[in-house]
Amino acid sequence: MNTYEILESLRDNIGEKVEKHWSNKLLIRVINIEHRKLASKVLNSPGDWLLKKSSSLTPSSSIITLPSDCVRPAYMEEVSSGRPIPIRGTVRERRLERMAGTSLSTGNVEAYLVGNTVEVNQDSFSNAVYVWYQKRVVDLHAGLCSNDTDATHVGFQLSLWPSGEDDYYNGITIEVRDQDTDVLNVSTTITDFVGTTGVAEVGSVLVTPASGDFYGTVSQLPEELHDFILLASTVRVLAKPSSIFEKEIFLYWNNEMKKMEKDVDDFLATRFSGSSYVRIAERF
16 A cells, blocks of 8 residues: 555545645654554564665774664674674673784674664774664655656655655655546656655656656555554544544544554564474474
8 A cells, every 4th residue: 555545545534535624744744653653663573574684884993884774783794704793782792702903813703883883893894794784664655746757757746745865765666546547557666766856766667657646655564564554543643632523433443453453463473483384294
């Protein structure tokens, strides 16, 4: 489900198909609040849903700067040898395995976190490394395609405040529906995004999108969780003190969210090594 579909369904759930108390800009903000909350739950689950491998990173004076979308590193190894470098997590244990210099190395190397960097506990360490890390999810966005839209570009609706950061949506799937027929004409990846203009360059498309078509980015979270973003957003909107709604309606949506939250927790908890989906049977 892309963000525009979530937005339209949210309006239907709160009985506001046409803007009255809630603008699209405010609703997208609510959707992203719930999206980030759910992302934190996914990041803290055992399944490594958002695990990513970095490109080759070269240390400078034993310091490795983590990628900008890194939430937390999980594993690190040398590019050339594949030797793992344990990340201990705290400088308080630095002296435990501290080496006097590269010439005195016994082959054991470890590292610890310092801000948005990892420092290898060895003097002048400069071997290139790979870092596997939990990545930060990109905020969702939706709106009407601007006049900058053509066969290779989708112009974001600037009045709905997309990110102004260059390359922010790179690698994200975007979908575009025809404004008249609602047919899904575009489902492709954003290859480049210019923050100042809000224009995304996209891969090949079967049908050229047009100004006024409906676009929506797709969450990086597992597809099975997208409905929960909608339910949680619905409850948050209805819970606003100035909202006008029937108590029974709020209780209904809140109960639906609670039931789905349990399903979400169960879904995230089952993705681990040796899960119930693989069993060893006795051979006769």
